[in-house]
Amino acid sequence: MQVRGAVVVVTGAAGGIGAALARRFAAEGAAGLLLADLDAAAVEDLAGELDRGGCRAVGVGSDVSQESDVRTLVDTAEKHLGPIDLFCSNAGVGTAQGVEAPDALWQTCWDVNVMSQVYAARAVVPGMLSRGRGWLLNTASAAGLLTMPGDAPYSVTKHASVAFAEWLAVTYGGRGVGVSVLCPQGVRTRLIEDPGVEAVLGAFGPILEPAEVAEAVVTGLAEERFLILPHPEVARYEQRRAGDRDAWLAGMRDAVESLDRPRSAS
Secondary structure: OOOOOOEEEEEOOOOHHHHHHHHHHHHHOOOEEEEEEOOHHHHHHHHHHHHHOOOOEEEEEOOOOOHHHHHHHHHHHHHHOOOOOEEEEOOOOOOOOOOOOOHHHHHHHHHHHHHHHHHHHHHHHHHHHHHOOEEEEEEOOHHHOOOOOOOHHHHHHHHHHHHHHHHHHHHHHHHOEEEEEEOOOOEOOHHHOOHHHHHHHHOOOOOEOHHHHHHHHHHHHHOOOOEEOOOOHHHHHHHHHHHOHHHHHHHHHHHHHHHHHHHHHO
């Protein structure tokens, strides 16, 4: 999947990984970008910046947890830019809570982290199939392959995101629709502003900048890889998990307890 000359949609594009993807896709020569986010003003500003830089870009306020909003942004992209070649379902939310998280918060995670990707596939796959080409990039997380200590709703829904991407790849991969799933570990975005979250992620690997993740995405898409891992160590962790689940769980418990000890002693 080459970004040059492609019409691309990026959700969650007002900041973090989404904004970095938008900037990198523009630099790669995308034919057009539809940028969507709850923060309409921020995403419109970014679209204006990229448009002035020579890449056709449109920014729209959108709540991707609502299927009607997803269909509207797809219609907008096709009206102003043309058929969509690459749809990046990047919007996501975390909670920093466990089983005690209220039902409404669990539902929000499900709607944003999973159902928005379902809605995107419903909206764009038929057209991609009719054209015999297209690509879906779904942002999940290393938590979707492993887990995220301290955030049960995030871990569970990111696993579902990976599972859905796998299903899409199995179902449509032989019919011209490619699928990639992005599974970074720690990235310097709003999701890690909580010091506890940053400490947990930092214990398992480096905290990357969003631009570094965008670089990994462009490379992964060009190589048409299903699993895009900006943190290569995640592949080793996943192999250990699959090879001996009990040993992996024990190691994770030890790691979490080691993080808790300094805080409890202070």
